[in-house]
Amino acid sequence: MTPIDCNLRPQQDSDYPFIERLYASTRAAEMASCGWPADAIAAFLRHQCQLQYLYYLEHFPDGEFWIVERHGTAIGRLYLFWGETTLQLIDIALLPEFRGAGLGSALLDMLLTRADGTGLSVGLHVEVDNPAQHLYRRLGFDTVGNNGVYLKMHRPAGTATADPPATMLSAAN
Numbered sequence: 001m002t003p004i005d006c007n008l009r010p011q012q013d014s015d016y017p018f019i020e021r022l023y024a025s026t027r028a029a030e031m032a033s034c035g036w037p038a039d040a041i042a043a044f045l046r047h048q049c050q051l052q053y054l055y056y057l058e059h060f061p062d063g064e065f066w067i068v069e070r071h072g073t074a075i076g077r078l079y080l081f082w083g084e085t086t087l088q089l090i091d092i093a094l095l096p097e098f099r100g101a102g103l104g105s106a107l108l109d110m111l112l113t114r115a116d117g118t119g120l121s122v123g124l125h126v127e128v129d130n131p132a133q134h135l136y137r138r139l140g141f142d143t144v145g146n147n148g149v150y151l152k153m154h155r156p157a158g159t160a161t162a163d164p165p166a167t168m169l170s171a172a173n
Contacts, residue, residue: 005070005071006068006069006070006075006103006106007068007069008066008067008068008069008078009066009067009069010064010065010066010067011065011066011067011077012067015067015074016053018067018074019049019053019077020045020046020049022074022076022077022093022094022095023045023048023049023052023093024042024045024049025093025095025096026093027045027048028096031044031045056079056090056091060079060081060088060090062081063079063080063081063090064078064079064080064081064082065077065079066078066079066080068094068103068107070098075094075095075098075103076092076093076094076095076098076103077091077092077093078091078092078107079091079092080111082120083120085120085121086120086121086122086123087111087114087115087120087121087122087123088122088123088124089111089122089123089124092104092107092108104132104135105135108135108136108139109139112139112140112155112158115157116157116158119157120157121154121155121156121157122141122154122155123152123153123154123155124136124141124152124153125150125151125152125153126150126151126153127149127150127151128146128148128149128150128151133151133153136153136155139155140155140156140158141153141154141155142154142155
């Protein structure tokens with residue numbers, strides 16, 4: 001795999017405008033077909049982003065909330081919760097111009113290697129129409145639930161084969 005020049009840093013309060021922009025980018029296709037005026041869409045997305053953000057903070061108070069950066073610029077987010085038996089992938093999102101280029105796969109490879117090394121399974125939820133579910137299946141995830149909006153996916157603990165290359169991704173301490 002080609003090295004990807006990215007790093008993770010802890011999310012800060014000052015990142016919230018970026019989080020709103022990133023969230024809106026993940027809902028752009030859906031909102032484009034709703035027929036609402038642009039200002040109504042923007043207000044709705046701001047409100048939905050705030051609700052999601054507060055939900056994550058409330059339900060995962062010990063979660064890790066990372067900003068994915070490339071060349072010092074925020075390009076995505078990665079939210080995780082390391083439980084006793086399972087790594088929960090709370091959320092992973094990249095700006096549209098960084099999707100489909102292997103960065104999400106590199107992030108997931110890094111996480112799966114870490115989870116395997118500590119004997120943890122990995123769980124996540126993905127919208128039923130999100131094409132990322134195909135990537136998750138290729139990485140060993142199975143669908144274990146479906147509420148009509150989200151698929152609940154799970155990957156059993158495996159055996160790590162190697163650490164990811166240090167040049168691929170680094171986390172700031």
